[in-house]
Amino acid sequence: MATLGFALILLGACFWHWSDDPRVLDLPTTAETYDVGGLRVNLTQVLALVFAAVLTAGTALFLRKARTGVALRSLAEDREISAILGIRVRRVEATAWLVSGLICGLSGLLLAISSGSKPGP
Numbered sequence: 645m646a647t648l649g650f651a652l653i654l655l656g657a658c659f660w661h662w663s664d665d666p667r668v669l670d671l672p673t674t675a676e677t678y679d680v681g682g683l684r685v686n687l688t689q690v691l692a693l694v695f696a697a698v699l700t701a702g703t704a705l706f707l708r709k710a711r712t713g714v715a716l717r718s719l720a721e722d723r724e725i726s727a728i729l730g731i732r733v734r735r736v737e738a739t740a741w742l743v744s745g746l747i748c749g750l751s752g753l754l755l756a757i758s759s760g761s762k763p764g765p
Contacts, residue, residue, distance in 0.1 A: 695751075
């Protein structure tokens with residue numbers, strides 16, 4: 645409850661200082677729309693789809709071929725044996741957190757842009 649209360653206090657302070665009016669982030673890729681099979685899509689949505697496909701293929705390739713990817717799979721299987729084999733557990737974990745945070749941030753940005761929420765009149 646204390647954490648929730650602190651989060652609500654921070655949220656209220658932010659709304660008081662900056663207001664809670666919605667903000668819009670328009671990219672040049674959201675302006676052009678195309679009609680594809682009866683659906684209206686913009687370039688940002690196409691880029692998000694391409695980003696997801698490339699990210700999926702890249703992650704699969706990384707986990708199979710890269711040294712850090714193999715170490716990450718080893719950690720997922722058995723952390724203690726991985727450490728005994730010489731894998732730097734904390735470094736691999738920190739790298740995984742960093743990369744996943746960057747991917748989530750970029751995905752969230754693409755999702756927020758393509759959600760189409762605009763301020764009212």
